[in-house]
Amino acid sequence: RVAYVNGQYVPHGHATVHIEDRGYQFADGVYEVWSVFDGGMADFDGHMTRLHRSLTELRIDIPMSREALTQVLKETIRRNRVKNGIVYLQVTRGTARRDHPFPPPGTPPSVVVTSRSISPLKTDAIAEKGVAVVTTPDIRWGRCDIKTVGLLPNILAKQIAKDRGAYEAWMVDDMGLVTEGSSTNAWIIDEHGKLRTRDTQANILKGCTRTTLLDILKEEGIELEERAFTVEEAKRAKEAFFTAAGAFVMPAVSIDGVKIGNGKPGPVATRLRELYIERGHRDAI
Ligand code: PLP
Numbered sequence: 001r002v003a004y005v006n007g008q009y010v011p012h013g014h015a016t017v018h019i020e021d022r023g024y025q026f027a028d029g030v031y032e033v034w035s036v037f038d039g040g041m042a043d044f045d046g047h048m049t050r051l052h053r054s055l056t057e058l059r060i061d062i063p064m065s066r067e068a069l070t071q072v073l074k075e076t077i078r079r080n081r082v083k084n085g086i087v088y089l090q091v092t093r094g095t096a097r098r099d100h101p102f103p104p105p106g107t108p109p110s111v112v113v114t115s116r117s118i119s120p121l122k123t124d125a126i127a128e129k130g131v132a133v134v135t136t137p138d139i140r141w142g143r144c145d146i147k148t149v150g151l152l153p154n155i156l157a158k159q160i161a162k163d164r165g166a167y168e169a170w171m172v173d174d175m176g177l178v179t180e181g182s183s184t185n186a187w188i189i190d191e192h193g194k195l196r197t198r199d200t201q202a203n204i205l206k207g208c209t210r211t212t213l214l215d216i217l218k219e220e221g222i223e224l225e226e227r228a229f230t231v232e233e234a235k236r237a238k239e240a241f242f243t244a245a246g247a248f249v250m251p252a253v254s255i256d257g258v259k260i261g262n263g264k265p266g267p268v269a270t271r272l273r274e275l276y277i278e279r280g281h282r283d284a285i
Contacts (some may be wrong), residue, residue, distance in 0.1 A: 002079045004072050004113035011077060013218070017110050018095040022103070027150035029110070030054035036085045037277075040284030043245070044070075046208035051089070054147045059102070060093050063109040076113045085117040087248050090149060094120030115166055118246065127273055129251030130265040131167035133240065135231050136160050138171035138179045144203045144284045148271040157182040158268065168242055168252070170234070179203065184242035185210045186252070188229055189268055191236045199226040209243040209276070217277050222268070239266030241273075248280070249273035 001012035022028035034041040038240075042045070048066060061138045069089075077087050092171055096103030140153045157169035161182070168181045178186050179198060185207040186199040192213045196216070200206040217224050234240055240252040240260045249272045251265030260266075 001114075001116070002076070004076050004111070005107075006112075006124065009075070012114065012159075015112070015114075015226075017092075017112065021092055021095045021110050023090065023092030023110060023149055025098055026093075026100075027152075028060075029090055029149045030058065030060065030147050031088065031090040031149050032147065033088045033089075034073070035081050035248070035280060035284075036087055036193065037280040037284040039077060040128050041073065041077075041087060042280040042284045043208040044213050044283075044285050046211055047245070049227075050147060050206065050208065053092070055091060057143070057146050058093075058148070060091060061109050063091055063111045067146075069111075072111075072113055076115045080115045082115045082117050084120045085115065086088060087113065087115040092149070112165055119273055126167070127248075127250055127265065127270075128158045130251040130263075132161075132165065132232050132254045132257075133168050133170050133242070134161050134166045134250040134256055135170050135172050135178070136165050136174075138173050138205075141250060142169070142181070142203060144205055145200070146222045147205060154182040154210075168250070170231075170242075170255070172231055173228075176230045176232070178234060179228075180205065180207075181244070184247055185246040186234075186242050188227060188234050188237035189239040189266065190233055192246070193238065195222060195268070196225045196227055196229050198228040202228060207243055209245055209248065212279065213243055213249070213272060213276060216272065216279065220275070235260070239269050241266075241269035242277075248276050254266055 002009045003012045003015035005015050032047045094109050136157050161169040170186050171179045172263045173238040235255050236257045251269040253263050
């Protein structure tokens with residue numbers, strides 16, 4: 001395997017950044033993950049646009065042109081011979097003597113790209129059974145719309161899920177409303193049959209998979225209510241699922257041990273997963 005590190009392709013095992021990289025010391029950086037379908041990236045523009053936004057919001061310099069970055073992403077996928085999997089991009093504010101304020105102007109951002117295969121058979125097998133979700137308080141900051149590498153609360157949430165034998169953790173705000181998953185957006189079909197997901201003005205990440213699903217819903221004539229739901233509503237839901245690059249549309253069959261529907265992936269989640277994957281194959285570049 002190879003990784004791209006600041007202008008060079010290097011063996012993955014020897015790919016390093018400096019100990020005073022601000023990503024390492026301060027989590028002062030952002031990232032994106034694209035799903036790879038047949039060697040191409042899904043939701044390409046969405047992730048690129050969000051990357052640009054994250055960098056701008058944090059006042060990190062744009063490290064290279066969009067065209068050059070696209071080339072690096074494609075080349076990293078190619079060199080790793082990834083047909084299906086993910087490509088990961090991280091940009092930090094660069095390397096400088098440890099000091100909280102931004103480093104001197106002109107300090108180049110660090111750019112790292114890696115890519116790895118994920119067997120579609122494996123993820124499909126997981127999706128066919130559906131997964132368990134647990135809930136945990138959302139202890140994050142007020143800018144969850146920015147995709148930063150500062151993921152400690154997300155990691156702690158995911159580990160709670162793992163410790164309890166679940167696959168994902170849904171985080172819950174002070175009002176008892178689900179914000180999102182540790183690395184996914186959360187959806188339910190509520191007891192009245194309404195498809196619901198939290199609106200993206202409410203301090204969550206605007207998922208690219210979520211955005212594409214909005215398109216698919218329009219095409220399919222499925223109504224969506226962008227309104228947060230409580231844990232109790234989720235437990236009473238007919239269906240539950242979550243979305244992210246890599247997971248696509250993943251059915252949840254229990255929440256905190258409470259069975260959702262008949263305890264099997266619901267028809268809507270299953271259908272939306274198929275449609276999303278179909279579109280991924282079609283649109284990936
Ligand atoms: N919410 C959080 C907190 C995430 O970390 C992610 C993805 O990493 C998502 C949602 C889903 O976003 P996307 O569909 O763009 O992968």
